[in-house]
Amino acid sequence: MKFTTILATALAAVPLPGTMAHPKMQEKIEELSARAYNYDDFDSNQILGDLRYLNWWQLSRSGSDIKRILQGTGNPQNRDKYWGVPRLQSSWCKRDTCCVWKYIADDLEVLFRGDSGRCSKWARFAIRMGFHDAATWTLANENAGGGADGSIILGGELTRRENGGIAAMGTKYQEIYQKYHDTYGFTDITYADLIQMGANVATVVCPLGPRVRSWVGRKDSSTPSPSGLLPSAFSDADTLIQLFMAKTIGPDGLIALLGAHTTSQQNFVNASRAGDPQDSTPGVWDVLYYQQTLGKAATPERVFMFPSDINLSKHPRTSPAFQAFAAPGGQGLWNDDYAREYIRLSLLGVNNINKLTECTKVLPQPVSNWDEPEAGKMNKWLDSDDYSQKSKDVSWDVETGSYISVPENKIPGYTNTRPRRQRNKWGGFSW
Ligand code: HEM
DSSP, X not given: OOHHHHHHHHHHTSOOGGGOXXXXXXXXXXXXXXXXXXXXXXXXXXXOGGGGGOOGGGOOHHHHHHHHHHTTOSOOBOOOOOOSOOOTTSHHHHHXXXXXXHHHHHHHHHHHBOTTSSBOHHHHHHHHHHHHHHTSOOSTTGGGOOSSSSHHHHTSGGGSGGGTTTHHHHHHHHHHHIIIIIXXXXXXXXXXXXXXXXXXXXXXXXTTOOOBOOEEOOOXXXXXXXXXXXXXXXXXXXXXXXXXXXXXXXXXXXXXXXGGGGGOBXXXXXXXXXXXXXXXXXXXXXXXHHHHHTTOSOOOTTOOOOHHHHHHHHSTTTHHHHHHHHXXXXXXXXXXXXXXXXXXXXTTTOSOGGGOEXXXXXXXXXXXXXXXXXXXXXXXXXXXXOOSHHHHHHHHHHHHTOOOOSOGGGSOOOOOSSOOOOBOTTSSBOO
């Protein structure tokens, strides 16, 4: 994100100079202005992989587009359509790199889009898996391997504790690989691409999600990535900021990516609250996650926030991005920033970027409007602290993106088994 945007958002939240009452406010503005000259500390703009060693005149179309995006200028989203898709088993399809990816994206879309229109747990597994395959990499130790190389499946990393919950998505990808690579003979398909393309299909299927530009041509590796490079939900903000900086992702980029938790329903951070969402619109790519984590929007009982997310929302280096995405107009800003940072993430450890082929045109078109189709049922479930079978049935329907099968009058309400949160003046709560 351009620092000037964050600055404008932060300044919009304070009174005009003439009406300012307190010298502390002036200090705050001066501090923010001083940081405007130092925005490199917040933005991610390092060049990656082989692009570091190539001059502009040596760059392919993909190379120059990606270089601009990494530097913060190119457009990270588009709505390109794929006209005249060849038949799968035709020679045309074999010659067009993107053709088979259109068929794969269509198969994944079915898995990711629930009947209700919300995106399913498979979509969220796919986004998380894209992150977990790519983020096992650091610039300082790039020769140690890791990055977006398919090793999460090929190197047996799915048995690692941090990948709990997403292993089932590995099985789905293996089925797709067998179908298109082994049976139909599209031998250029790699797991590295499948995982990153899958993440981008998933993101755009979630209502309001960005359409992230997508490239293929990554290489696979069956060497397990270095361990210990993925974040913990119990970390403090400084540790997380350093962890992401080591991957060339600045604090703004970290917060843009973290917003993926807007769709999420945790199962392992607190197993006794399995299925609880991280904002009150699971399966929807909206900015409510930022507003609720900041405590600035009404937050029902069932919303469960990760300690790490709360820590980041309060830290001076990451709170400005939280505020900017939560502010009016934040959705467009966030979608663009997420897309830019995800492109970066999906290219960590990739050293043939200049040879990649863009296949964004195979992605579904974005869903730009969202009205919750069963607000009554959803709100009753969200306002409850009940974990009986009926509540679990609702959680399950929400996880699969289905319509909620339990009638509204059968959904258990608040049972008083844990004390209600202390509301603050926004109807959220203070940390
Ligand atoms: C500070 C950084 C992060 C931490 C500590 C973190 C941690 C976690 C944890 C513990 C879960 C819940 C797993 C479970 O109990 O089922 C989760 C879910 C998820 N994370 Fe993150 N994460 C971080 C950043 C990211 C990023 C950068 C992305 C994507 C770009 C991402 C995407 C997701 C998604 C989509 C889910 C939902 C999975 C589901 O609903 O099953 N996370 N994350």
